[in-house]
Amino acid sequence: MSATSSWLWLLLHIVLIHPIVSSSHIPPIVPTCRDKCGNLTIKYPFGSDYGCGHPDFARYIKCTSGELRFSSGTGAYTVSSIDYTTSTLVLTDMFMSTCSSMENSGSFRLDRASPFTLSSQDMFVLLGCSRTSPVFDPNEDLCDTGSGLHLCRGLYSCEGVTGIGLEPNAPISSCCVYQPIIDFATGFGLDLPKLQCSSYASIYGFGGDETDPMKWDFGISLDYNDSYYTETCKDCEASGGFCGFAGFRQSFSCICRGGGNSTTNCYGRGYAWNGTWKHKIQTKIILGGTLLLWMLLLL
Secondary structure, eight states, X not given: OOHHHHHHHHHHIIIIIHHHHHHTTSOOOOOSSOSEETXXXXXXXXXXXXXXXXXXXXXXXXXXXXEEEEEETTEEEEEEEEETTTTEEEEEOTTSOOSSOOOOOOOEEEETTSSEEEOTTOEEEEESOOTTOGGGOTTTOOBOOSTTHHHHHHHHTSGGGGGGTOOTTOOGGGOEEEOOXXXXXXXXXXXXXXXXXXXXXXXXXXXXXXXXXXXXXXXEEEEEOOTTOOHHHHHHHHTTOEEEEETTTTEEEEEOTTSOEESSOOTTOSOOBSSSBHHHXXXXXXXXXXXXXXXXXXX
């Protein structure tokens, strides 16, 4: 075999055979969107990273350090659960009072422009309110003075009330089961300094026992608008992609697992991973064969 032939065979070996051997050791590309954040499953309209999900939700929901967080004008709150069948999620405020722990709380605000609304299950209880608090204005009717009072009695029976300077089973005259007037222009706001109350609790369920506050479900339950799920998004997901957005106009984008995106779906896009980079190897083989043919013609 001549030196030229040997050189050509060596080139052919490098171009056609080497990629196939080494490609089995190359890890797959990490998708630009994830379907999990911590132990929560992420589905549209939510997204794990910027550009994932719907832009109206991306302003409020982000996956940070393995934890899904909801942001509003009053701070960031942990998303403890999402129920996609009922289009609800539950927020946990680390400063919110529960039966086991009470402390001075911050405020909570839900913007009217957001795709979220308070769930009808939410029951807000204001604790340690002053006698001059506007919630006790008889002309405003902001407190439930009927059946809701059992919430005050239950919470004031907890050992945790000592955290806001009260004794267990203290008089419930400083407690208000709050029935807020929602301003449809600005949304819902719970301003504790303005209301002259020390803390608040939000209860969205009783855990099967209304008489035992240790079993109650504490958190803020929110309903979200589920009308964003379109046929285009369904087609994108069926092709293995994530529904997202891109560009200045934040237009719909189907983000493919193998990298890149599309305005419709990921059929025929990206790389298929089953131990080898199929599309990548085929491209190299074609280019290698073309290069070899040109070299033979030039000899």
